[in-house]
Amino acid sequence: MKIGRKELIKKYIDFFKSKNHKEIKNSSLIPENDPTVLFTTAGMHPIVPFLLGQKHPLGKRLVNVQRCIRTGDIDDVGDTYHHTFFEMLGNWSLGDYFKKEAIEMTFEFQTKILKIPLERYAVTCFSGNKNAPKDEESAKVWHSLGISKDRIAFLEEDNFWQLPGTGPCGPCTEQFYWKPNNKSAPAKFNPEDKNWVEIGNDVLMQYVKDEKGKYNLAKQQNIDFGGGVERTIATLNGLEDNYLTDCFKPIIDEIEHLSGKKYKGNEKEMRIIADHIKASVMILADGITPSNTEQGYVLRRLMRRAIMNLRKLGFVGTDLINPIARKVFEIYSDYEHLQKKKEEIYDEINKEEERFEKTLEQGLREFEKMSKDKKISGKEAFLLFQSYGFPLEMTQEIAKEKKITVDVSDFKKELTKHQELSRTATEGKFKSGLADNSEATTKLHTATHLLNQALREVLHNKEIYQKGSNITAERARFDFNFDRKLTEQEIKEIEKWVNDKIKKKIPVVCDEKTVEEAKKHGAQGVFEHKYGDKVRVYSIGEVSKEICAGPHVNNTSELGHFKILKEESSASGVRRIKAVLE
Secondary structure: OOOOHHHHHHHHHHHHHHOOOEEOOOOOOOOOOOOOOOOOOOOOHHHHHHHOOOOOOOOOEEEEEEEEEOHHHHHHEOEOOOOOEEEEEEEEEEOOOOHHHHHHHHHHHHHHHOOOOHHHEEEEEEOOOOOOOOOHHHHHHHHHOOOOHHHEEEEOHHHEEOOOOOEEEEEEEEEEEEOOOOOOOOOOOOOOOOOEEEEEEEEEEEEEEOOOOOEEEEEEEEEEEEEEHHHHHHHHOOOOOHHHOOOOHHHHHHHHHHHOOOOOOOHHHHHHHHHHHHHHHHHHHOOOOOOOOHHHHHHHHHHHHHHHHHHHOOOOOOOOOHHHHHHHHHHOOOOHHHHHOHHHHHHHHHHHHHHHHHHHHHHHHHHHHHHHHOEEOHHHHHHHHHHHOOOHHHHHHHHHHOOOEEOHHHHHHHHHHHHHHHHHHHHHOOOOOOOOOOHHHHHHHHHHHHHHHHHHHHOOOOOOOEEEEEEOOOOEEEEEEOOOOOOHHHHHHHHHHHHHHHHOOOEEEEEEEEHHHHHHOOOEOOOHHHOOOEEEEEEEOOOEEEEOOOOOOOEHHHOOOEEEEEEEEEEOOEEEEEEEEO
16 A cells, blocks of 8 residues: 555544544653653653553543654664654553454554555564463454464564563554565464564553562553554555655655765665754754753764765765755644744754864864874774764774774774663663652652742743753752843742742642633643643642643642752753752
8 A cells, every 4th residue: 555654644543533532742752751761752651641540631542643762773773764753653542442442443444444455464462471471362352353373473572561660561462564565475474574564563551560570460451552654654655665755755865966876875874864864853843952961962963973974975064954954844744843943943953063063173183183103093983983973984084095094893892882881871761660750759840830930930031931851759950941040149039939839838739621721721831732632730829830741749848848959051042950859
């Protein structure tokens, strides 16, 4: 079946709406109040509190397409299927239907709506282990729908979903499509055969893992389906390369046009450029600017890697990215927030390119110093890579021209060491499990609502809004729009304002309202686009009223003493406060 991006998304959303699912909005790439990750990495992220038992304003059946970023894939980009930015189709049951209905709906969508023939269809189920039994129930449902037993494979490791910490978990059942058009699918399904491509995964959240590592039957059993838009389109169109789908082809065509070079023979560079420019545009659209920390560092790395690959294709100077970036706006014309920020994004890209041009010049000077004895060590090559953005290939090319040797094996050792440290740091972000809803984070979450209002009151500026937050059990980090450093006196007054409200023992009340009602009653709504027609509004007396997914304390008296540890710049026009409760 020939199908494009917008058509696939529409068919998917429409189908699940016909099954009484409510569409939730495509949320920001920057998770709200989830310190476990830098970016939204899956469709489930924006609905984490509801998977954990909180009631969703739109009910128990939800559907959406969610934009995602996965930083772990950056180094793999360049092949036919890895992407930093991608879109995920998702449908959920929050304690409503379970295995049978979920599988029946997935099957109906894939075979009736997408018209995948049974002869090209296969599935996997969980084979069982010491923690949970074999998932015979799912297999029986698949068999009843006409899938032969030879096309149902039982796997263990790949077919049980859980995060490193505690929380919901359970078996998975994945769906596969036989890709080749020139040969028939074998009667017996072998998941190891690369001709079978995974096109969807139903996670059946049957259990809750406790702190002792025990798997208990969940009181609220959830369904979480995920399917990659890019992969599904490539597969259904019979393409071996995701970059030839309408999600990427216009960008690739523009790179060919501007460079005068063909995609064939330059696939790796063109894929990296297309992927990294798209991801950069999407991250910029969600308010992140290039920096040397967290999301800003990822953005900077993507932009600079795109520039280095553009240079490999013969591009020189600055203003390299924007002529290609305009194709991203065309592909994603349905993203309103993206279109609104077009000029702002172009401007940020130009600024970063100019900064990088200077850094490159410094790097070349550093190269000259290093290479006086006609050799560059692995550590020096890695410094050029880490501090000045020189990929190894570029260092080697310059070295070759000047008849200088580069210790490649030592460079690879340094790179591996760096990647291990990065991986450890990333895994550390997941230590809280699905999301940290501990008592300490709940208190800090409520405290940030008071802080948000305190900033408006003390700084006499009603236009101050939250630009992002990151809360752990130890501290809250709160970003807000403001164009200067706060004075020590202002910081003291903000602390005093918050602590006064804590001492007053104000009740915290939650109401469900439509977005219009919430705004009419004066609720702050920076994130209202996340929740759809009905939202939860948390009111702290008459002091603060915000649209928020929670969780919160019942009374400000539970918070303790609020203290600001640090106030600093986060990005241009954005300040950051780090605070604790003592």
